[in-house]
Amino acid sequence: MQIYKMDWWTFTFNQHLVVAVIVVATSPLSMTETCPRKCRCDGPKVTCTDTQMQYVPPGIPINTTNLEFRNNSLRVIKNQTQLHNLPRLRRLLLNENKITAIEAGSFWGHGNLDFLDLSFNDLRNLDRSTFRGLRGLTVLRLNNNLKLCLDFGSLGVLPELQKLVLGKTAVKFIPGLFETSPGNLTPPLGLLHLDLWNVGLEEVPYEAIRELTGLSILILSENKIKCLSHFAFAKNKNLTELDLSFNPIVAVQSDAFTGLDRLVTLLLDNTNTLTTLPSGTFNPLPNTVKVCLYGNPWNCDCHLEWLKVWMEDEDRIHCAEKPSCRSPSDLRSNPFVSTPREEFRCQSSISKMPTIDCRNRIRYKEGYCLELSPSTTERVLTEYVTSAITTTTTKRDDPPMTDGTNNLTILAVGICIILVLVTLVGGFLARQIRIQKKLHDQNKYFNISYENGQDQQLQMAESPTPEKEKSFN
Numbered sequence: 001m002q003i004y005k006m007d008w009w010t011f012t013f014n015q016h017l018v019v020a021v022i023v024v025a026t027s028p029l030s031m032t033e034t035c036p037r038k039c040r041c042d043g044p045k046v047t048c049t050d051t052q053m054q055y056v057p058p059g060i061p062i063n064t065t066n067l068e069f070r071n072n073s074l075r076v077i078k079n080q081t082q083l084h085n086l087p088r089l090r091r092l093l094l095n096e097n098k099i100t101a102i103e104a105g106s107f108w109g110h111g112n113l114d115f116l117d118l119s120f121n122d123l124r125n126l127d128r129s130t131f132r133g134l135r136g137l138t139v140l141r142l143n144n145n146l147k148l149c150l151d152f153g154s155l156g157v158l159p160e161l162q163k164l165v166l167g168k169t170a171v172k173f174i175p176g177l178f179e180t181s182p183g184n185l186t187p188p189l190g191l192l193h194l195d196l197w198n199v200g201l202e203e204v205p206y207e208a209i210r211e212l213t214g215l216s217i218l219i220l221s222e223n224k225i226k227c228l229s230h231f232a233f234a235k236n237k238n239l240t241e242l243d244l245s246f247n248p249i250v251a252v253q254s255d256a257f258t259g260l261d262r263l264v265t266l267l268l269d270n271t272n273t274l275t276t277l278p279s280g281t282f283n284p285l286p287n288t289v290k291v292c293l294y295g296n297p298w299n300c301d302c303h304l305e306w307l308k309v310w311m312e313d314e315d316r317i318h319c320a321e322k323p324s325c326r327s328p329s330d331l332r333s334n335p336f337v338s339t340p341r342e343e344f345r346c347q348s349s350i351s352k353m354p355t356i357d358c359r360n361r362i363r364y365k366e367g368y369c370l371e372l373s374p375s376t377t378e379r380v381l382t383e384y385v386t387s388a389i390t391t392t393t394t395k396r397d398d399p400p401m402t403d404g405t406n407n408l409t410i411l412a413v414g415i416c417i418i419l420v421l422v423t424l425v426g427g428f429l430a431r432q433i434r435i436q437k438k439l440h441d442q443n444k445y446f447n448i449s450y451e452n453g454q455d456q457q458l459q460m461a462e463s464p465t466p467e468k469e470k471s472f473n
Helices: 002-025 302-311 376-395 401-405 407-460 466-472
Strands: 040-042 045-048 066-068 090-093 116-117 139-141 163-165 178-180 193-195 217-219 241-243 266-269 291-292 323-325
Touching: none
Parallel strands: 045 066, 066 090, 090 116, 116 139, 139 163, 163 193, 193 217, 217 241, 241 266, 266 291
Antiparallel strands: 040 045
């Protein structure tokens, strides 16, 4: 029974010792001391930039909250990657890579992620499964993905989104992007900043932006917008900055800016086509609004006299560069501010506002990204399938075996060696204890046997026998 108790104690001691070694070796404190090769770790921030790596490397500390993986050669964001081992991520920068596709579920489990930058890549078609799991995302940058197309519901899984940058993409900004399920439209009411510069818009996306009542900044510059329709921004009463610069605008309805009584900055510069504005166009705006009108071929006739008066208001805030007249010929290149009011007069001909239909009435349906260009789509799908096959067969995007010598691998090998040594030493000690105990019990047994034999001989010597009695008599 004593031997059994000793073995149990030894076994329990070995168990606790092994558990203690594992806990210490895998604790967050020890993990923070590791850092992948070619990366720089500074507390919860890890930077792996300009390395041309084709994958997110293993060994990134589990407590990382900020990961910068910029200017590398990542091609596909897969469902099972090292990103799934970083549940505390809040900022993830994957810009300036070569990403063409994002597998469904790649961001699942990253509910704490706050900032995601995927700009300057080669993304193509993203659907409603792409960003699933990013419930806490507030900033999403997708700009400079020249072939990017967002399908129905692709943004409907981001209820906390506050800033969305889609500049220089092929995205058509329509209400369907915010579908949470077919027919169920739930736009992010907290969206404050929307950047749609250079996305090929031919009109203001009225139907989509009117659902975003909390918008504060709306950038629509460098598109193909030709006119601003009636009450174009009436539902966006919280706008403080509206950028319509570098659009070929030729007509603005007199009530286009109705409702924008909180606007701080309006950019209507460098259209190269806008020649006149209806009287009172800026009346709905606050007196302190800053309006930029330079770079336009203004026709300084009687129809534009109201603008000259409006700009002379003492409370008006002007841009650094002032607008100037393009016509009539006698006022050519004259700045508004230095041209007398009486010079804004009409001649024999009267200029009229161009008549343009501001809405193209185009309707989209789910899956329209794949219908935009069949030849291009076929090429894109072929490239994506080929890339997926290549990555699964050649493991080009998977970590090579040669990179297993990083600190995390060394630490794991060290833990294994320690566990083996602990097991061997524990087994040896337990065996020695059992042998010593057995020898001790055997000696004790022999001592007891010897003492019992001596007592029996003594008793036999002292006890009377018939022979002894005979000889005594």
